[in-house]
């Protein structure tokens with residue numbers, strides 16, 4: 412009989428077990444859950460990818476209870492059998508268990524149940540442990556697949572992956588929400604976005620993409636803001652118009668959501684995820700959106716959509732087109748950063764867009780200024796000293812194509828896809844004003 416070694420590092424899928432029907436198999440993992448049913452003991456082993464059910468007839472084999480207590484890391488040996496009633500159609504009849512390590516104390520809560528059954532604060536306080544729960548882990552397996560597909564889909568149309576600095580000389584997005592960092596004898600900032608650098612790299616590669624951390628010194632805690640999040644960015648040129656950017660975003664969202672079900676079927680199933688059909692995404696100008704929203708909601712700031720406005724317009728679009736996405740275009744110039752290209756027909760608005768998904772903004776994008784004089788003039792108009800931006804302005808000075816890009820918030824996309832109540836649930840170790848541990 413062949414002995415197969417599979418451990419949690421290899422990450423064997425429970426479904427793969429079927430291949431070893433009748434054979435002896437060795438698996439390493441954590442004792443996830445233990446259940447006694449008469450003379451039968453069920454021990455579920457958690458590997459990096461799945462749960463594997465093992466059975467033991469207590470009379471046949473005496474194993475001390477401390478060997479299989481929840482939280483132990485073990486190596487088990489047993490015979491693999493097809494078993495229709497087992498979670499993945501196969502189970503292992505145990506012959507022996509070897510303990511690799513034991514926890515110092517009992518787990519603070521059980522992670523073997525169907526639901527975690529603890530509140531969000533406890534979940535986040537005990538993150539290294541709570542993330543081991545199957546539903547928590549599924550969130551981040553899905554998130555990992557989203558990133559994989561984002562890079563794969565854009566790579567297939569010649570986007571080059573770049574890695575830009577997160578310690579930067581200036582905040583790119585304007586506003587006060589930028590963190591200062593002591594940097595030897597001077598001050599630097601944590602990047603609010605890869606904005607300046609991705610623009611610079613258009614002059615090098617034409618089409619670039621990055622998935623990386625960005626930092627926002629938001630002083631309020633809301634269900635949709637983090638102080639550190641993951642931005643999925645693209646930048647490209649030459650372009651004909653900012654609509655080229657919306658076309659790329661439409662392409663990549665179709666690419667991701669078409670392929671997600673085959674990449675992580677069990678995780679989508681365990682979280683009962685409704686994966687959207689993207690198709691063509693409807694487009695509306697900001698002015699049009701405000702007109703519709705103001706019929707049922709008092710919009711206080713005509714330059715941006717508050718949470719309620721985003722929900723109202725998303726519902727309106729869903730009712731009229733069936734789409735769960737909406738591009739809102741032509742945001743006011745006064746509300747967009749200094750690099751935003753103004754509409755030559757009406758300079759009070761920019762050639763920019765936001766994407767709403769199920770009632771929440773998940774992306775901002777648009778065309779950028781590529782002309783040197785135009786960029787310098789706009790900086791001065793907004794009160795920035797162009798001298799402080801001379802390294803960025805090299806691209807305008809020495810020649811840039813018409814270009815643009817977008818930034819898609821990974822945690823917001825995950826939150827909306829999975830219907831999570833808070834963005835914190837979509838971040839492994841969320842950073843907010845009140846949360847810095849673990």
Ligand code: AMO
Pocket residue numbers: 584603604605606627629635636637638640642644772773774775776777816817818819820821822823834
């Ligand atoms: P913006 O600042 O709109 O644009 O950010 C882009 C997207 O990032 C997400 N996001 C956040 N997610 C979690 N917590 C936050 N505090 C937070 N702030 C923003 C949202 C948002 O749509 N440089 C531009 C993008 C571009 O034009 O290329 C930018 O960063 O999903």
